[in-house]
Amino acid sequence: xxxxxxxxxxxxxxxxxxxxIIKSRSPVDPELRQKVYQILGKTKHxxxxxxxxxxxxxxxxxxxxxxxxVAMRPHWMTNVGWILIAAxxxxxxxxxxSVALLNGLPVKYQILGGLFWYLVTFAFAFEKFLSxxxxxxxxxxxxxxxxxxxxxxxxxxxxAKLSMIQDVTSRQxxxxxxxxxxxxxxxxxxxxxxxxxxxxxxxxxxxxxxxKLMREEEDIEAIEGRVK
Amino acid sequence: xxxxxNVLTITxxxxxxxxxxxxxxxxxxxxKQVTAMSHNVKDKFNGILIxxxxxxxxxxxxxxxxxxxxx
Numbered sequence: 689x690x691x692x693x694x695x696x697x698x699x700x701x702x703x704x705x706x707x708x709i710i711k712s713r714s715p716v717d718p719e720l721r722q723k724v725y726q727i728l729g730k731t732k733h734x735x736x737x738x739x740x741x742x743x744x745x746x747x748x749x750x751x752x753x754x755x756x757x758v759a760m761r762p763h764w765m766t767n768v769g770w771i772l773i774a775a776x777x778x779x780x781x782x783x784x785x786s787v788a789l790l791n792g793l794p795v796k797y798q799i800l801g802g803l804f805w806y807l808v809t810f811a812f813a814f815e816k817f818l819s820x821x822x823x824x825x826x827x828x829x830x831x832x833x834x835x836x837x838x839x840x841x842x843x844x845x846x847x848a849k850l851s852m853i854q855d856v857t858s859r860q861x862x863x864x865x866x867x868x869x870x871x872x873x874x875x876x877x878x879x880x881x882x883x884x885x886x887x888x889x890x891x892x893x894x895x896x897x898x899x900k901l902m903r904e905e906e907d908i909e910a911i912e913g914r915v916k
Numbered sequence: 917x918x919x920x921x922n923v924l925t926i927t928x929x930x931x932x933x934x935x936x937x938x939x940x941x942x943x944x945x946x947x948k949q950v951t952a953m954s955h956n957v958k959d960k961f962n963g964i965l966i967x968x969x970x971x972x973x974x975x976x977x978x979x980x981x982x983x984x985x986x987x
Contacts, residue, residue, distance in 0.1 A: 734960050734961075742959075744958070744959060744960050745958065745959045745960075746957075746958045747956060747958070748955060748956045796986040796987065797987075799982070799986065800932065800979070800982055800983060800986055800987070803975075803978075803979055804935075804979060807972070807975055807976065807979060810972060810975075811942070811943070811972065814968060814969075814972065815946070818949075818950065818965070821961070821965070822953045822956075822957055824957055835957060837953060841945070841949075843949075843953065845956070
């Protein structure tokens with residue numbers, strides 16, 4: 689007798705129920721995790737460069753049970769330079785008109801030139817904003833992630849497990865970094881990517897402390913045999 | 917028939933049209949990249965950025981048409 693391989697034809701009335709198992713990962717040491725949360729504090733506004741335990745923010749490679757502790761972007765001070773340049777570019781044609789430099793050109797050239805100039809200005813500002821917005825450094829309870837968007841044709845994703853981190857160094861150079869409390873964090877790892885660099889991030893010292901505590905948590909997990 | 921002024925006008929028109937076509941390709945790359953990055957990193961303002969990239973694309977098409985018609 690021929691047997692059907694399709695179970696629906698054997699018992700078509702039975703409901704097919706998909707069982708989705710979601711592993712919940714409770715922290716191995718809740719006190720240690722509370723300490724991490726306390727150090728990180730809270731996010732001040734949605735466009736902040738330091739998003740603590742964000743609800744909306746996520747990234748493609750994130751595991752379902754993975755918790756984002758903090759997502760960082762370069763400090764807002766790093767945007768001041770290009771904002772000033774963009775403002776000067778916006779004012780450029782008006783200044784040229786005021787000194788009657790463009791008046792000799794036919795009107796159609798002025799219209800087209802003006803539109804082109806403002807489009808280029810917009811593209812410049814937009815590209816700079818995108819470079820800032822998509823330049824993200826993430827610390828989860830499992831790993832550190834660096835997503836770089838240097839320009840429109842250069843993007844990079846690198847990550848390292850917390851258990852692989854060997855050394856963490858923070859550095860703040862210059863007046864602006866000291867005044868506004870931002871700087872670089874250099875993470876040396878035993879992973880394939882042997883160095884991760886978080887540039888111009890706010891609160892670099894907090895990040896170093898958090899990474900130290902999270903490494904302790906990973907060590908405890910390793911002892912208890914919970915590391916994936 | 918082919919005076920210096922005529923040649924100059926045609927050269928300017930060809931350069932403007934080619935330039936705006938290159939700019940149009942650039943704005944297409946912007947749309948593609950913003951969409952791709954929004955897929956990788958999800959945050960509150962991704963939707964607004966995608967809309968802005970499409971508005972930019974629309975204006976680049978307008979610029980291309982204007983260069984063709986006006987010059």
